[in-house]
Amino acid sequence: MLTVKNLQATLEETSILRGVSLSVGSNEIHALLGPNGSGKSTLGRVLLGDSRYTTTGEIQLCGKNVENMEASERAQLGFFLAFQSPPELDGVSARELLFAAKKSFDPEFHSSFRFKKGLLDKLSQFHLGEEFSEREMNKGASGGERRKMEMVSLLTLNPRVAFLDEIDSGIDVDAMHSIAKGVKEFMSQEGKSVVMVSHTEKLLQLIPPTHCHILVGGQIVQSGGPELVQEVHKNGFEKFLKNKS
Amino acid sequence: MCSQVDFQTISRQDLDTANSQDYARKFPKGLTEDLVRKISTDKNEPSWVLDIRLRALEIFYAKPMPSWGPDLSKLDFNEIRYFSRASDSSNAKTWDEVDPEIKRTFERLKIPEAERAMLAGVGTQYESENVYHRLKEQWEEKGVIFEDFDVAIREHPELVKQYFSKCVPLTDHKFAALHYAVFSGGTFLYIPEGVEVTQPLQAYFRMNSMNQGQFEHTLIIVEKDAKAHYIEGCSAPKYGSNSLHAGCVEVFVAENAHARYSSVENWSADTYNLNTKRALVQGNARMEWIGGNLGSGTTMLYPCSVLVGDNSRADHLGVAFANTGQRQDTGAKVIVVGKNCRTSVVSKSLSKGGGNSTYRGLIDVKASAKNAVVNVECDALMLDGESISDTIPHITCENDSASITHEASAGKISEEVLLYFQSRGIDEETAKGMIINGFLDEVVKTLPLEYAVELNRLIELEMEGSIG
Numbered sequence: 001m002l003t004v005k006n007l008q009a010t011l012e013e014t015s016i017l018r019g020v021s022l023s024v025g026s027n028e029i030h031a032l033l034g035p036n037g038s039g040k041s042t043l044g045r046v047l048l049g050d051s052r053y054t055t056t057g058e059i060q061l062c063g064k065n066v067e068n069m070e071a072s073e074r075a076q077l078g079f080f081l082a083f084q085s086p087p088e089l090d091g092v093s094a095r096e097l098l099f100a101a102k103k104s105f106d107p108e109f110h111s112s113f114r115f116k117k118g119l120l121d122k123l124s125q126f127h128l129g130e131e132f133s134e135r136e137m138n139k140g141a142s143g144g145e146r147r148k149m150e151m152v153s154l155l156t157l158n159p160r161v162a163f164l165d166e167i168d169s170g171i172d173v174d175a176m177h178s179i180a181k182g183v184k185e186f187m188s189q190e191g192k193s194v195v196m197v198s199h200t201e202k203l204l205q206l207i208p209p210t211h212c213h214i215l216v217g218g219q220i221v222q223s224g225g226p227e228l229v230q231e232v233h234k235n236g237f238e239k240f241l242k243n244k245s
Numbered sequence: 246m247c248s249q250v251d252f253q254t255i256s257r258q259d260l261d262t263a264n265s266q267d268y269a270r271k272f273p274k275g276l277t278e279d280l281v282r283k284i285s286t287d288k289n290e291p292s293w294v295l296d297i298r299l300r301a302l303e304i305f306y307a308k309p310m311p312s313w314g315p316d317l318s319k320l321d322f323n324e325i326r327y328f329s330r331a332s333d334s335s336n337a338k339t340w341d342e343v344d345p346e347i348k349r350t351f352e353r354l355k356i357p358e359a360e361r362a363m364l365a366g367v368g369t370q371y372e373s374e375n376v377y378h379r380l381k382e383q384w385e386e387k388g389v390i391f392e393d394f395d396v397a398i399r400e401h402p403e404l405v406k407q408y409f410s411k412c413v414p415l416t417d418h419k420f421a422a423l424h425y426a427v428f429s430g431g432t433f434l435y436i437p438e439g440v441e442v443t444q445p446l447q448a449y450f451r452m453n454s455m456n457q458g459q460f461e462h463t464l465i466i467v468e469k470d471a472k473a474h475y476i477e478g479c480s481a482p483k484y485g486s487n488s489l490h491a492g493c494v495e496v497f498v499a500e501n502a503h504a505r506y507s508s509v510e511n512w513s514a515d516t517y518n519l520n521t522k523r524a525l526v527q528g529n530a531r532m533e534w535i536g537g538n539l540g541s542g543t544t545m546l547y548p549c550s551v552l553v554g555d556n557s558r559a560d561h562l563g564v565a566f567a568n569t570g571q572r573q574d575t576g577a578k579v580i581v582v583g584k585n586c587r588t589s590v591v592s593k594s595l596s597k598g599g600g601n602s603t604y605r606g607l608i609d610v611k612a613s614a615k616n617a618v619v620n621v622e623c624d625a626l627m628l629d630g631e632s633i634s635d636t637i638p639h640i641t642c643e644n645d646s647a648s649i650t651h652e653a654s655a656g657k658i659s660e661e662v663l664l665y666f667q668s669r670g671i672d673e674e675t676a677k678g679m680i681i682n683g684f685l686d687e688v689v690k691t692l693p694l695e696y697a698v699e700l701n702r703l704i705e706l707e708m709e710g711s712i713g
Contacts, residue, residue: 092679153669
């Protein structure tokens with residue numbers, strides 16, 4: 001579904017990713033762990049196609065090489081990034097944004113009762129009031145509300161590969177449960193993949209990953225199964241930092 | 246049931262294409278006393294109107310050009326045709342009576358369609374005179390007067406004489422004087438006491454021929470406890486040679502009345518749009534100005550509210566778009582005289598391709614104006630590195646009890662926001678369009694839906710081919 005080979009990325013002459021290789025198959029959940037500043041968020045943005053980064057290496061999405069594709073084309077192919085800090089949109093509501101998004105996937109898409117109803121249902125699934133459909137997206141919203149809106153977007157657009165960048169940071173326990181439920185709902189469909197960046201044990205307990213990678217200094221220093229998550233939560237990253245040096 | 250008007254399909258060609266103009270030869274170019282007399286005779290005006298015209302002409306000659314603002318040095322007063330009659334019939338009551346070619350123009354601009362769907366009345370001016378004017382019967386029965394201004398001078402002389410030039414004086418500035426010397430056509434709207442007109446009334450002003458000048462006068466009187474919404478649309482074809490629009494709008498809002506004036510001015514890039522608009526607002530009354538300025542080469546337009554009465558209120562909402570070679574110098578003036586008055590000014594400007602969009606504003610709180618509350622917000626969005634945006638606010642306050650805030654922001658489209666749209670599959674061009682619409686939303690949403698769509702469409706036309 002997603003294959004990355006020797007991906008390197010620099011931002012304003014600072015090298016951030018130094019040769020990341022990763023393969024994410026269908027129906028897999030990959031946890032991406034690592035200390036602050038190790039390049040986890042950068043990986044998500046580079047996979048999306050953030051043009052501020054200069055990159056080399058190979059990215060294959062659903063069997064296609066996407067290195068030369070714009071972010072919107074990658075999204076249309078099935079990649080979704082849940083932003084760590086989703087920006088406020090002046091004068092554009094969630095309904096307008098998601099409608100335009102749907103239309104970009106399918107030019108024949110028309111605003112319908114079903115679309116509006118579906119959006120309202122998803123909002124209520126995350127305990128967000130109806131007003132979130134019409135008010136300016138993320139405007140004045142709390143961190144938790146923004147993360148829930150990312151989940152509403154994910155479930156509305158239903159991509160193939162979802163990269164969730166700290167979807168669980170700074171949220172209360174109820175929000176954690178509704179987000180975990182949302183991710184499970186997404187993964188209950190055939191042929192979906194998730195890459196999760198997380199610092200909290202809780203989410204990874206609620207959504208047990210099938211694979212785990214430790215990213216340090218812009219490189220994956222170790223990959224393994226769910227047992228790796230336990231190890232990190234018990235002993236921290238110290239061991240991997242040492243391995244690297 | 247009403248159907249919606251689809252302004253979405255209007256193209257740049259509909260706006261920029263001119264009709265034939267053989268009639269233009271009938272009145273010569275240039276400004277002379279002879280011409281002013283000829284206009285007055287031609288309209289069969291009473292002598293007091295001619296007196297005003299001649300006085301205004303003298304003031305025009307005596308007044309200097311503005312010493313501030315955009316460069317007007319290329320405006321050649323001798324090259325402008327100040328008066329022109331395109332059709333022998335005027336003020337038709339049905340579209341079938343309108344000259345077919347002129348009718349087609351307004352059909353391209355979707356005016357008859359809008360009239361059927363949602364308007365209480367429509368007036369359309371072509372060059373110097375109104376070609377069609379009609380008010381729906383239900384409003385006529387309530388005493389509403391909606392007429393071509395030329396007709397109103399003949400048919401409602403007392404009302405016109407009482408108010409004409411009492412809000413914007415002849416001496417206001419050079420272009421106001423020019424306006425009063427050669428004014429022709431425009432709108433007279435009178436809403437009697439207590440009448441609330443629930444549908445908007447619209448006038449559309451179209452300049453067709455080369456080097457044309459248009460000088461329509463709009464006089465709006467909203468009596469006590471009455472309410473009205475007047476909409477103006479303007480356009481002109483493109484020639485590569487200058488034309489001049491120096492209209493004048495006077496609005497009288499009586500006690501406890503509510504007037505809303507909306508306009509979308511989309512002149513061609515050859516046009517100097519030097520317009521004067523002012524409202525006198527009495528106690529407990531409210532004035533709203535909503536304006537979109539696009540298209541013209543140079544615009545100088547600062548709608549003004551004079552809050553005369555206590556507890557009166559004025560809201561100014563403006564959008565300006567300056568594209569390549571354009572200078573949009575727009576803003577708002579609010580003079581607060583009464584007690585407990587409130588005013589808010591929201592200005593949104595866009596500039597692109599080297600265009601210059603400037604907000605120029607004046608807030609003047611007089612000593613008598615106790616407890617005034619004034620909020621000014623100016624936001625500028627520059628769509629590329631070569632475009633210019635400026636904010637020039639003047640605030641004078643002679644009463645310490647006033648609360649005045651001024652917020653200004655200027656910037657480019659945020660890369661992060663753009664990426665966010667793209668991350669949802671939305672391509673760059675569509676995303677930029679949505680970001681711009683969102684930026685303008687606060688102002689655009691105050692327009693009736695059809696006009697909001699039209700304004701968005703006009704901005705879309707300005708944006709076409711800008712991504713590459």
